[in-house]
Amino acid sequence: MNTTAAALQANVTTNTIRTWARRGIIAATKTAGRWIIDTASLARRIAIGNRRIRKQATVTLNLNATYTYSTPGFPEPSETVTTRVNTRERDGMRMTSVRGLAPLLADRIKAIGDEGNRLHTLMELSTARIVISDTERDGLGSLVATRDGGRLSTTYTGTPDLPVSVVLDLAEQIRAQLAK
Secondary structure, three states, X not given: OOHHHHHHHHOOOHHHHHHHHHHOOOOEEEEOOEEEEOHHHHHHHHHHOOOXXXXXXXXXXXXXXXXXXXXXXXXXXXXXXXXXXXXXXXXXXXXXXXXXXXXXXXXXXXXXXOHHHHHHHHHHHHOOEEEEEOOOOOOOOOOOEEEOOOOEEEOOOOEOOEOHHHHHHHHHHHHHHHHO
């Protein structure tokens, strides 16, 4: 079933169906850029009722934020990470690159109880970036995690305390904020 038919059956918008599919609320597969909705999964969702999916409060990210940390046991001064956002056009494609992710994930980093794990996560984040594209991209390599047909990607490979999905969620927030 396509998104239009699913939306009519569930009495919601096609955007809602796409969101449910992306978030795994209903079973769906994306083929040739289009969602194919599992009818049994949609029927279960409709049976639950059209309860509103709890939306997270809209948070405005400070894309100029800084995060300062020091390495325990080393005499060097503390290090400050600043978020940097650059947008460019290449081959008719608009791409936004975000580096310096630590300030945008400061609460998650501070929640890591083990100091060694926190430092490991910071080191992984120090070389990572998010790329937001206005068109689908493929062939990005095996070390790059993607979402939304490659429109969102990151070079972050994840740690047990901060999985890649958190960085891709951050990428979605940034994309939404930049679209305003």
